[in-house]
Amino acid sequence: MLKYLIVLLDDTCVSYCHYQNTESHEFLIPIETLKKGLVFAMKENLDVHFVYSSKPLTMEYKTLIDSVEHIDIMSAECKQTAQIVVFDDFVKLKNDNLRKNIAYVLRVSTNQLFKDYKAITNILANVSRINIVLTNIDSMNDDDFKAYQGVLNYLSNSLYECYIKGLYPQLNLISDRIILNKMNNCGAAVDSVTLAPNGKFYVCPAYYHENKNDHIGDLEHGLDIKNARLYKLEYALICSHCDAYQCKRCIWLNQRTTLEVNTPSREQCVISHIERNASKKLLERLHQQGLFKHIASIKDIDYLDPFEKRDEWK
Numbered sequence: 001m002l003k004y005l006i007v008l009l010d011d012t013c014v015s016y017c018h019y020q021n022t023e024s025h026e027f028l029i030p031i032e033t034l035k036k037g038l039v040f041a042m043k044e045n046l047d048v049h050f051v052y053s054s055k056p057l058t059m060e061y062k063t064l065i066d067s068v069e070h071i072d073i074m075s076a077e078c079k080q081t082a083q084i085v086v087f088d089d090f091v092k093l094k095n096d097n098l099r100k101n102i103a104y105v106l107r108v109s110t111n112q113l114f115k116d117y118k119a120i121t122n123i124l125a126n127v128s129r130i131n132i133v134l135t136n137i138d139s140m141n142d143d144d145f146k147a148y149q150g151v152l153n154y155l156s157n158s159l160y161e162c163y164i165k166g167l168y169p170q171l172n173l174i175s176d177r178i179i180l181n182k183m184n185n186c187g188a189a190v191d192s193v194t195l196a197p198n199g200k201f202y203v204c205p206a207y208y209h210e211n212k213n214d215h216i217g218d219l220e221h222g223l224d225i226k227n228a229r230l231y232k233l234e235y236a237l238i239c240s241h242c243d244a245y246q247c248k249r250c251i252w253l254n255q256r257t258t259l260e261v262n263t264p265s266r267e268q269c270v271i272s273h274i275e276r277n278a279s280k281k282l283l284e285r286l287h288q289q290g291l292f293k294h295i296a297s298i299k300d301i302d303y304l305d306p307f308e309k310r311d312e313w314k
Helices: 031-043 059-065 090-094 110-125 142-164 175-179 206-210 253-256 266-288 306-313
Strands: 004-008 047-051 071-074 083-088 103-108 127-133 192-195
Touching: 004 031, 004 206, 031 047, 031 059, 047 266, 083 090, 083 127, 090 103, 110 142, 127 192, 127 306, 142 266, 175 266, 192 206, 206 253, 266 306
Parallel strands: 004 047, 004 192, 047 071, 071 083, 083 103, 103 127
Antiparallel strands: none
16 A cells, blocks of 8 residues: 655656666756645645755745655755755765754765775764665675675674664664564555656656656556556565565666566675674674663574575475
């Protein structure tokens, strides 16, 4: 059942996920389209997330946006009212006036992460939550996986030191799996849909930016999601048996790499299980200190790619 409506306010809106928005031509959502979109959200009882560009909005737009409960997603350059702020640079994030009441998103390549990951230690002590989003998962190789494991071991230790001191920042790559007891994935086309400035619905923002003809309905005729069941977890054989609950399971990335919306690539599976194992080790250390005793231990596994266990899950 749908829970969220993501509204892109302009073609040049900031990306907060794996996709890259290369749009340079501004196209602000018409005010009447925005009004109809909010009516749709109210009728469907959906929470609204607005995604902004750097283009300033008029008071008419601001008043309309403020007429509904919502979440603002903005880039670091225009974050005045945002609950979610997106950075694409370690230095900018480190030097920002960090606040506890904001969730930060850091979009980086593996090269950037491997180079600057130690800077995250100081950031963790000053924020409540940071999501690290890798922008080149589909090109990762075995050497990258090994390096990623080392990065997570370092960050796990940083989180451990924070928790011992009574600070409890969340880092999606490690802390999410500790607190989850079921899949908490992308949810595109199941939990959320995206309304674009052209008045059409899309599975997620990435689909709009990649191919504007690849829509799933419009405000006039409503949603029309073809083979909607395929987006659901229960129709993904391997994923429905997996316990890497924090895995993004990005629908757009799935389709891009495997041609199937419900089948992640090997790269996405392996990094998710490296994260899972880092969470397991951190939780074990915390249990030894008497922390998080109410959270069950994460079991041992002998694989990084659940596809290797497919015969057991038929």
